Amino acid sequence: MFALVDANNFYCSVERSFDPTLTGKPLVVVGNNDRCIIARSAEAKAIEGIKMGVPIYQVQGLIDKHQIQVRSANFTLYGDTSSRLMSLLNQFVDDVEVYSIDEAFLLVDGYEGLYPSYSGLGKAIRETIQKWLRLPVCVGFGATKTLAKVANRLAKKNPELGGVCVLDSEEAISSALATFDVSDLWGVGYKSSRKLRAIGVQTALQLRSVNDEWINRVMTVNGLRLAYELRGMPRKILEVDSPPKQSICSCPSFRDVVPDQKIIADALSSHLARCCEKLRKQDSLCGTITVFLHTNKFRRTPGRTDLPSKQYYASRSIDLPHPTSTTAEILRYALEALDSIFAFGYTFKKTGVILSNFVPADYRSRGIFTEGPNERLIKLAGVVDKLNYRFGQDKLRLASQMFNPDWPMKREWLSKRYTTRWDEILVVN
DNA sequence: TCTGGGGTCCTAGGACCC
DNA sequence: TCTGGGGTCCTAGGACCC
Numbered sequence: 001m002f003a004l005v006d007a008n009n010f011y012c013s014v015e016r017s018f019d020p021t022l023t024g025k026p027l028v029v030v031g032n033n034d035r036c037i038i039a040r041s042a043e044a045k046a047i048e049g050i051k052m053g054v055p056i057y058q059v060q061g062l063i064d065k066h067q068i069q070v071r072s073a074n075f076t077l078y079g080d081t082s083s084r085l086m087s088l089l090n091q092f093v094d095d096v097e098v099y100s101i102d103e104a105f106l107l108v109d110g111y112e113g114l115y116p117s118y119s120g121l122g123k124a125i126r127e128t129i130q131k132w133l134r135l136p137v138c139v140g141f142g143a144t145k146t147l148a149k150v151a152n153r154l155a156k157k158n159p160e161l162g163g164v165c166v167l168d169s170e171e172a173i174s175s176a177l178a179t180f181d182v183s184d185l186w187g188v189g190y191k192s193s194r195k196l197r198a199i200g201v202q203t204a205l206q207l208r209s210v211n212d213e214w215i216n217r218v219m220t221v222n223g224l225r226l227a228y229e230l231r232g233m234p235r236k237i238l239e240v241d242s243p244p245k246q247s248i249c250s251c252p253s254f255r256d257v258v259p260d261q262k263i264i265a266d267a268l269s270s271h272l273a274r275c276c277e278k279l280r281k282q283d284s285l286c287g288t289i290t291v292f293l294h295t296n297k298f299r300r301t302p303g304r305t306d307l308p309s310k311q312y313y314a315s316r317s318i319d320l321p322h323p324t325s326t327t328a329e330i331l332r333y334a335l336e337a338l339d340s341i342f343a344f345g346y347t348f349k350k351t352g353v354i355l356s357n358f359v360p361a362d363y364r365s366r367g368i369f370t371e372g373p374n375e376r377l378i379k380l381a382g383v384v385d386k387l388n389y390r391f392g393q394d395k396l397r398l399a400s401q402m403f404n405p406d407w408p409m410k411r412e413w414l415s416k417r418y419t420t421r422w423d424e425i426l427v428v429n
Numbered sequence: 430t431c432t433g434g435g436g437t438c439c440t441a442g443g444a445c446c447c
Numbered sequence: 448t449c450t451g452g453g454g455t456c457c458t459a460g461g462a463c464c465c
Binding site (some may be wrong): 033038073352 | 448449450451452453454455456457458
């Protein structure tokens with residue numbers, strides 16, 4: 001039996017956890033540069049027009065009218081709260097798979113003696129997390145990960161279930177699936193749901209009995225795995241040790257558009273610095289770097305609201321002469337890539353860098369004609385990371401990062417980093 | 430250069446996730 | 448004025464091998 005524990009409106013709930021005056025009020029959290037809505041409280045969801053991903057300027061009227069509270073995304077706080085949530089779950093069962101910042105799968109077999117029932121376990125988890133972290137979560141139980149996902153969703157949608165839903169009998173499963181929209185299933189996106197509807201499949205129950213050959217052909221093996229999981233046959237296992245990432249990316253948009261290659265290069269070196277920090281943190285070296293650059297896809301030709309302005313999108317990948325993880329070494333290739341794709345006559349909205357082709361950090365190869373990784377630079381980078389962790393991001397940085405056009409990022413409604421900075425610790429008056 | 434059955438590896442792009 | 452930022456997996460098709 002699997003359980004899926006998923007926090008309700010996680011970012012909003014974390015904000016409330018540290019600022020109880022927000023409780024009961026409509027609340028939204030906005031992303032980078034205070035632009036788009038990336039989380040909503042139940043009260044905000046209930047207001048027509050407050051949708052995920054909408055830019056805040058489009059709904060300013062609704063925000064004023066309904067006195068919606070706004071917070072800037074505080075990922076430091078959310079990340080730390082997430083770690084606390086996960087370690088709490090580990091007190092209930094040994095096998096926990098952290099699936100995302102706010103959800104985890106648990107393998108709950110073998111704990112029958114400790115709890116009167118699965119729903120008893122679910123209740124205990126809910127109450128503990130509420131008490132210790134002041135966060136509301138829902139718990140779904142099922143014989144496969146997919147059924148646990150379904151159960152979790154039902155627990156969220158039906159308050160009368162008290163936040164816990166157990167799908168442990170064929171009757172419970174088929175009656176749940178009979179009213180469950182296929183497009184809400186884990187792994188069914190826009191495209192697949194259109195194809196399913198075209199052959200008359202509306203519910204998860206109907207998908208269960210679609211012919212395997214059709215599913216495999218139209219939805220690939222992922223669709224087939226989904227169908228088996230709905231039938232109660234596990235095709236996804238619990239993955240406790242999260243594997244290291246295979247790619248690392250940083251590509252925040254500019255606050256405004258930028259025409260100047262020098263400014264873009266400065267931003268790019270900041271993005272690269274972020275990527276390399278993450279790379280070193282997971283003890284990897286990267287072999288390939290990709291740089292991309294694009295214009296604002298929403299921009300219209302002046303005076304012609306119907307006509308998109310001329311767009312430009314380009315990317316370039318470069319294989320490094322040897323795998324490395326230091327910003328200083330990789331930067332010249334990043335700038336070389338940028339130079340090769342930069343075009344005059346456009347204003348750019350976003351540049352980004354993707355690192356890939358990783359090898360473990362203890363891997364050191366020396367090519368016949370090329371030098372190996374620069375050990376001194378790698379050691380130096382480790383020291384820089386430690387100092388920056390202690391004294392704040394970018395306190396030590398490359399000279400090319402000196403002029404960051406996005407500094408400071410607009411975060412007008414930012415809460416404190418209560419749990420990770422001594423100078424921002426929660427004060428009780 | 431063509432013939433053909435049998436493979437592997439790599440990459441771009443699609444689809445999906447939170 | 449203003450439109451998110453990360454990731455994963457799979458497949459088809461090309462290039463190449465014997």
